[in-house]
Amino acid sequence: MRNFGNLAVLGFAIAIVNNSLIPDVWAFQSPPAVTVVDRQTKAQGADVVAELTRESENRETINKQTVSSFPSLFWEINNLPKISYSQWLEVLARRPDSDNTARETAAQPEDIARFDQIVQYAKQQNLPDRAIGQIIQAIGDNFLGKPYAEGLLDKSGAEKLIITLNKFDCVLFVETVLAISRGVAVKDYDYQNFVNRIEQQRYVNGKINGYCSRLHYFSEWINDNQKRQTVENITTQLGGVPMNKTLNFMSQHRSSYPQMVKDEATYQCIVNQEADLAKTTVNYIPTNRIKSVYSQLKPGDIVAVATDVKGLDVTHTGFVYRNADGNLGLIHASPAGAVTVAYDLQRYISRVESAIGIVVARAIDPR
Structure with a gap:
């Protein structure tokens, strides 16, 4: 799951494999390769059973609909070079700027x-x-109405830095909007710098180095980006409570992740990352308390939907959105089909199957 896969920050999806329901998990891409293409992204991840809240064009009517998506959670999965987890960390520490995989830039016009x-x-x-x-x-x-697409990060065999501005899954939408916004804030309008920001947000220590370097679990995505002062986890400040669960969805659903099925080193790398994640506490704001913190939320705050799915932290993500009348909603790449706005945040979360609340991170102003 993007450590989510992009680790878990994806949308809920239902997949039936061997007569069993498999929840989707998110995952980011890895190798130092930048391939800018349309994103049809299925957050990879785990078998997540979830009914997704559907929204009508008028942003008011929400219908529950099942969306099937094979291994996807927020992130997509790609092949990881055959190196051990310890070797991988050693490479990152010794050669932070080296390209261990040929970086390719194939930006679509x-x-x-x-x-x-x-x-x-x-x-x-x-x-x-x-x-x-x-x-x-x-x-x-600017992205309202853009289509939702799954599995974009896992289209190729090797981990590549996928960039797209025309299709999104929920995590890709958050990453893209955040990267562009950080550039705008400092009046940096260079496209390559935007691409670099995507890489910094998506991978461990900000560097792409294979499938395992992608931040699959969204909790890990928040933690890693907080270290680089890109975002701040404000869930505890808002009165969040411990989730009290072990995040091991990816390792427990190995068969749903092609990269782990084929490569033992990649599997062990993910297991080790989950062990590191277990050392931190994941807090969330229960659904029935979301409205009570509206006054403390700001437009643009990153919202991740906490879930009761075993081994998983979150299943969807977006941004707090202030409507014209002042009410707080959620702008997100909805599995229902497109980037849209849910008028009321708490109401939306309450209608998402398996949701127990939200995790909130705030973008840190780069100026």
Whole structure:
């Protein structure tokens, strides 16, 4: 799961494999390869049984619908070079800037054109003068209606840095909007720097180095990005309570992850990462208490949907969205089909199967 897979931050999905329901898990991509392509991303992950909340175009009607997606949780899974976990860590420590896998940049013209359009919009609206959370909401608005797609990070055999501005899963949407917004805040409108920010957010220590370097579990994604002062986990400040569960969904559902099935080193690497994650406490705000913290939330805060699925931390993610009337909702890449806004945050979470509450992280202003 992006340590989620991108580790778990994905959308709920139902897959039936060998007559058993398998929940989707998220996963980020790894090798120092940058391939900018449309994202049809299935968060990989684990077998997650979940009914996804569907939203109508008017953002009001929510219908429950089953979405099937094979191994995906927030992140997608790709092949990891055959090295042990300890060797992998040693490489990162010894050669932080080295390319252990050929980095390839294959930006699609439509993605670059889309990026330029957003940059022009940011300049015209004087977004650099706004707070980082307001920038995030404004940039997110630019993607409303863009299609939801699964499994984009796992399309190729080797881990590659996938970039897309035309299709998203829930984690890719969060990563993309956050990366663009951080650039806008400091008036950095260079496309390659945007790509670099995606890599920094998606991989352990900010460097792509195979499948296992992707932050699969979203809790791990938050922890790793907090170390680099990209985001701050504010769940505890908001009165969060311990989740009290062992995060081992990926290792316990090894057969759902092709990279782990084929490579023992990759499997052991994930097991070790889960062991490290067990040393930290994951807190969440129970669903029935979400509305009580509305006054402390800000537009652009990252929201991850905490789940009661065994071994998994979260199953979906998006941003707090302030509606025109001031009410707080959620802008997200919805498994129902597109980037959309759920009008009320607590109501949305309460209608997501297996959801128990939310984890909240706040983007740190880079200025």
